[in-house]
Amino acid sequence: MGIEASVSPWLGKLSLSALPTDSVVAMGAALIAVLGALGMAGYITWKGKWRYLWREWFTSVDHKRIGIMYVVLALVMLARAVIEALVMRLQQADAVNQSGFISAEHFGQLFSTHGSIMIFFMAMPFLTGIINYVMPLQIGARDVSFPTLNSISLALTAAGAALVMISLILAPFSTGGWSGYAPFTELSFSPGVGVDYWIWAVTLGSIGSTLTGINFAVTLYKQRAPGMDLMRMPLFCWTALCTSILMIFAMPALTVATALLALDRYLGMHFFTNDGGGNMMLYANLFWLFGHPEVYIVVLPSFGVFSELFSTFSAKQLYGYTSLVIATLTIAVLSFTVWLHHFFTMGQSAHINAVFGIATMLIGIPTGVKIYDWIFTMFRGQVRFPTPLLWGLAFLVTFVIGGLTGILLAIPPVDFLVHNTTFLVAHFHNMLIPGTLFGMIAAYQFWFPKAFGFRLEERWGKLAFGCWVVGFYLAFMPLYVLGLEGMPRRSAQVFDPSLRPWLLVAAGGAVLITLGLAALVLQLAVSIRHRDRNRVPVGDPWDGRSLEWACSAPPPEYNFARIPQVDARDAFWAMKQSGTAYMPPPRYDAIALPQSSAIGPVLGGLALAAAFGLVWHIWWMAGLGVLGSIGAVIVWTFVPRPERTLSAEQVARTEARWYAAIAEATPASRDAEHATSNRGLAQGGA
Amino acid sequence: MNGRIHPGINLRAGDQQPTTEGVMFGFWVFMMSDAVLFALLFAVYASLSGNTADGPDARQVFKLAPAALETGTLLLSSFTFGLASLAMKYRQSMAWLQGMLAATLGLGVIFLGLEIHDFMDMARQGALPQVSGFLSAFFALVPTHFLHVAFGCVWIVVVMLQLRVFGLTHTTRTRLLRLGLFWHFLDIVWVMLFSFVFLRGLL
Ligand code: HEM
Ligand SMILES: [Cu+2]
Numbered sequence: 001m002g003i004e005a006s007v008s009p010w011l012g013k014l015s016l017s018a019l020p021t022d023s024v025v026a027m028g029a030a031l032i033a034v035l036g037a038l039g040m041a042g043y044i045t046w047k048g049k050w051r052y053l054w055r056e057w058f059t060s061v062d063h064k065r066i067g068i069m070y071v072v073l074a075l076v077m078l079a080r081a082v083i084e085a086l087v088m089r090l091q092q093a094d095a096v097n098q099s100g101f102i103s104a105e106h107f108g109q110l111f112s113t114h115g116s117i118m119i120f121f122m123a124m125p126f127l128t129g130i131i132n133y134v135m136p137l138q139i140g141a142r143d144v145s146f147p148t149l150n151s152i153s154l155a156l157t158a159a160g161a162a163l164v165m166i167s168l169i170l171a172p173f174s175t176g177g178w179s180g181y182a183p184f185t186e187l188s189f190s191p192g193v194g195v196d197y198w199i200w201a202v203t204l205g206s207i208g209s210t211l212t213g214i215n216f217a218v219t220l221y222k223q224r225a226p227g228m229d230l231m232r233m234p235l236f237c238w239t240a241l242c243t244s245i246l247m248i249f250a251m252p253a254l255t256v257a258t259a260l261l262a263l264d265r266y267l268g269m270h271f272f273t274n275d276g277g278g279n280m281m282l283y284a285n286l287f288w289l290f291g292h293p294e295v296y297i298v299v300l301p302s303f304g305v306f307s308e309l310f311s312t313f314s315a316k317q318l319y320g321y322t323s324l325v326i327a328t329l330t331i332a333v334l335s336f337t338v339w340l341h342h343f344f345t346m347g348q349s350a351h352i353n354a355v356f357g358i359a360t361m362l363i364g365i366p367t368g369v370k371i372y373d374w375i376f377t378m379f380r381g382q383v384r385f386p387t388p389l390l391w392g393l394a395f396l397v398t399f400v401i402g403g404l405t406g407i408l409l410a411i412p413p414v415d416f417l418v419h420n421t422t423f424l425v426a427h428f429h430n431m432l433i434p435g436t437l438f439g440m441i442a443a444y445q446f447w448f449p450k451a452f453g454f455r456l457e458e459r460w461g462k463l464a465f466g467c468w469v470v471g472f473y474l475a476f477m478p479l480y481v482l483g484l485e486g487m488p489r490r491s492a493q494v495f496d497p498s499l500r501p502w503l504l505v506a507a508g509g510a511v512l513i514t515l516g517l518a519a520l521v522l523q524l525a526v527s528i529r530h531r532d533r534n535r536v537p538v539g540d541p542w543d544g545r546s547l548e549w550a551c552s553a554p555p556p557e558y559n560f561a562r563i564p565q566v567d568a569r570d571a572f573w574a575m576k577q578s579g580t581a582y583m584p585p586p587r588y589d590a591i592a593l594p595q596s597s598a599i600g601p602v603l604g605g606l607a608l609a610a611a612f613g614l615v616w617h618i619w620w621m622a623g624l625g626v627l628g629s630i631g632a633v634i635v636w637t638f639v640p641r642p643e644r645t646l647s648a649e650q651v652a653r654t655e656a657r658w659y660a661a662i663a664e665a666t667p668a669s670r671d672a673e674h675a676t677s678n679r680g681l682a683q684g685g686a
Numbered sequence: 687m688n689g690r691i692h693p694g695i696n697l698r699a700g701d702q703q704p705t706t707e708g709v710m711f712g713f714w715v716f717m718m719s720d721a722v723l724f725a726l727l728f729a730v731y732a733s734l735s736g737n738t739a740d741g742p743d744a745r746q747v748f749k750l751a752p753a754a755l756e757t758g759t760l761l762l763s764s765f766t767f768g769l770a771s772l773a774m775k776y777r778q779s780m781a782w783l784q785g786m787l788a789a790t791l792g793l794g795v796i797f798l799g800l801e802i803h804d805f806m807d808m809a810r811q812g813a814l815p816q817v818s819g820f821l822s823a824f825f826a827l828v829p830t831h832f833l834h835v836a837f838g839c840v841w842i843v844v845v846m847l848q849l850r851v852f853g854l855t856h857t858t859r860t861r862l863l864r865l866g867l868f869w870h871f872l873d874i875v876w877v878m879l880f881s882f883v884f885l886r887g888l889l
Binding site for chain 1: 715722745
């Protein structure tokens with residue numbers, strides 16, 4: 001794979017040898033990616049939808065559309081990363097005392113892309129998408145504070161994801177894992193372009209996330225509807241705020257780490273090299289100074305989602321709201337104080353290890369508080385068990401198990417025994433899958449009817465849920481055992497036949513998870529087919545409590561014809577109780593909305609060109625991308641951007657349609673939420 | 687909506703412009719993130735500054751006089767920018783405003799020139815970023831500030847052009863306000879650089 005290929009002025013290091021022709025599996029994956037992309041493009045062309053996509057979606061600055069695009073990106077990347085996980089599990093089950101069906105080099109690329117994608121291009125876009133969609137509605141705002149910046153963040157993230165997809169075809173990717181530890185990722189040990197792919201993909205993603213964090217934090221501070229004090233915000237908004245703050249302060253550490261690594265690799269500097277006065281522990285510190293807060297960046301929004309779910313589906317106010325807020329803030333602060341537990345074994349003193357071990361265990365306290373609050377929220381509530389809540393229950397149990405193993409790892413002597421074994425792999429998947437992914441899937445199931453105006457089919461949802469949860473236990477519990485037996489993580493082959501049964505169980509679990517993913521896809525397809533019987537145009541199918549349920553489904557582009565006045569926590573619920581929900585305002589005003597803008601996709605394209613050029617040392621392309629981006633921004637600041645105004649009559653017409661739907665609908669009782677008679681008007685509101 | 691109004695925003699008496707509030711606050715938050723970036727580069731420098739790997743050390747390659755001159759230039763440019771901001775708010779004279787911006791730009795460019803001269807000087811003594819961890823860290827930290835200033839200069843040019851094209855509108859005013867924050871922020875970062883890199887290195 002053209003590692004020492006000659007460098008041409010036009011194509012840099014790129015040559016035909018970059019095609020992964022030496023491995024059937026890699027070639028197959030590349031073909032699937034190419035055919036998938038071509039098929040998609042062909043389909044859009046055939047339907048004649050390019051113009052529509054460009055005008056209504058890619059250049060849109062509406063937070064709701066941007067949110068949906070983020071989630072689509074996350075789901076596509078999830079599919080790729082789950083399949084990679086499956087391949088790794090099958091390989092390890094196969095490669096007991098033999099080389100298995102993929103090479104060690106390819107295995108290294110698989111865990112690197114799998115981890116990097118799952119964290120940067122699945123979890124981050126997913127939660128960013130959900131926050132984008134839901135948070136402005138929950139605080140009664142028309143949009144985020146910087147709608148165009150929002151579109152730019154999305155484009156940068158998508159460019160990073162595209163770069164990882166390209167590496168499937170113009171290989172290889174890094175073998176340095178999602179953490180890219182130096183000095184392995186330095187030029188002397190990884191001379192190919194793989195690490196460069198990782199560097200630039202991650203850098204684009206982290207710049208996108210920094211901007212997103214700024215945007216969300218400012219929105220939450222400045223755009224709340226009148227009366228929505230901080231302590232009246234839905235808990236999801238609180239977690240969104242803490243996540244944003246973590247992004248603002250933690251992402252720069254990643255940017256510095258990848259930038260300095262790039263300086264080492266491109267300009268021969270000595271930050272993390274073995275020689276020349278470099279210090280690889282500096283890399284570990286920088287990376288985990290970002291990396292540990294990152295695990296809370298991805299988990300906090302799920303905590304918010306579950307808080308909304310438990311309260312909505314128990315028809316009760318959230319138990320211990322204040323303690324949940326304090327716990328969330330505490331976790332956010334503590335997350336910056338524990339990063340050293342990622343390298344207990346790398347030579348610092350026992351005292352330091354003790355301090356960081358104890359700091360780590362402290363995080364268990366606020367997390368425990370949350371678990372009890374959620375349980376007490378359900379206690380004596382009118383609990384229903386639709387799919388979103390099922391994910392919540394599975395989370396509650398599974399996350400506690402993962403947390404307990406985390407406490408074990410926080411004990412330095414224990415960590416010395418099991419770090420770098422599959423015990424660790426089991427632990428972090430035990431946190432990330434229920435804690436992040438289940439939360440995001442639940443959010444998707446919960447808010448889908450709001451976003452698209454129809455519910456998802458329950459039956460397929462439950463099937464997907466069953467596959468995921470059973471699959472999860474089968475896939476990861478054996479890894480605890482394997483880890484205690486001493487099986488190292490990230491190993492392409494296994495040399496102890498007694499491990500094989502556990503590996504087979506784990507592989508079976510991965511198959512089930514893959515089926516679960518397929519069931520989610522089928523659920524979507526079936527639900528789109530039967531959308532007419534599942535429509536909920538009025539917008540409140542679950543007897544919701546916060547403001548996003550107070551508008552139609554899908555919401556009009558301006559969200560609220562009149563910015564709501566908030567008088568209580570659970571604002572919409574209070575309105576329903578006092579009979580003020582669904583009250584048309586005395587008159588409508590014209591509404592100014594931001595113009596859509598091409599600057600996002602343009603910058604995304606230029607950033608992708610710059611990154612690709614840098615990876616392959618195609619300097620003209622890199623230069624074009626960088627200078628082009630600067631030029632595009634300058635030009636853009638000269639373009640006047642008049643606001644688009646919806647006249648009062650247009651607003652009145654849209655709202656009238658909604659009020660007609662309200663008048664037509666009969667209120668649905670909680671038990672009949674999934675009946676076709678539920679048109680999105682809940683009994684609580686009637 | 688909530689809370690107080692940013693002090694710079696009441697550009698003219700009675701002109702509170704609450705919509706600008708979010709924009710200014712957002713820029714402050716961006717600068718916090720940028721400050722974290724600088725803080726980390728400082729930390730990297732602190733941890734590598736002893737790793738000279740048989741190359742020259744700080745005492746051999748830093749010179750106090752040019753660094754002090756650069757400090758003076760940048761401080762003066764902050765002062766001229768302050769005059770520009772006052773001109774925007776009180777004097778309302780476009781010529782004076784543009785003049786002060788031009789002076790700031792000129793000082794900024796002089797600063798960049800002096801720094802390039804320093805870097806070349808170091809290179810002539812063999813103090814290249816490839817030589818040691820210490821020099822790598824130096825050339826990550828100080829040129830990052832350099833790039834920020836260069837970026838600020840481009841921004842000044844853009845804003846001066848926009849003042850010509852659009853005049854003193856709401857948009858150009860708030861852009862000027864943000865540019866001002868950025869420029870003063872760079873000044874503060876430089877003072878830190880001067881103290882912790884140059885003074886500490888030479889003492
Ligand atoms: C969907 C089911 C999943 C399966 C079957 C799975 C399986 C695996 C496997 C086999 C590895 C490699 C372990 C080794 O090298 O020995 C791995 C690593 C990893 N996974 Fe997953 N995974 C799944 C989901 C996730 C999710 C949802 C996330 C994050 C949100 C995630 C994050 C990671 C990370 C960060 C690594 C470490 C990669 C590295 O070693 O650098 N995984 N996973
Ligand atoms: Cu950690």
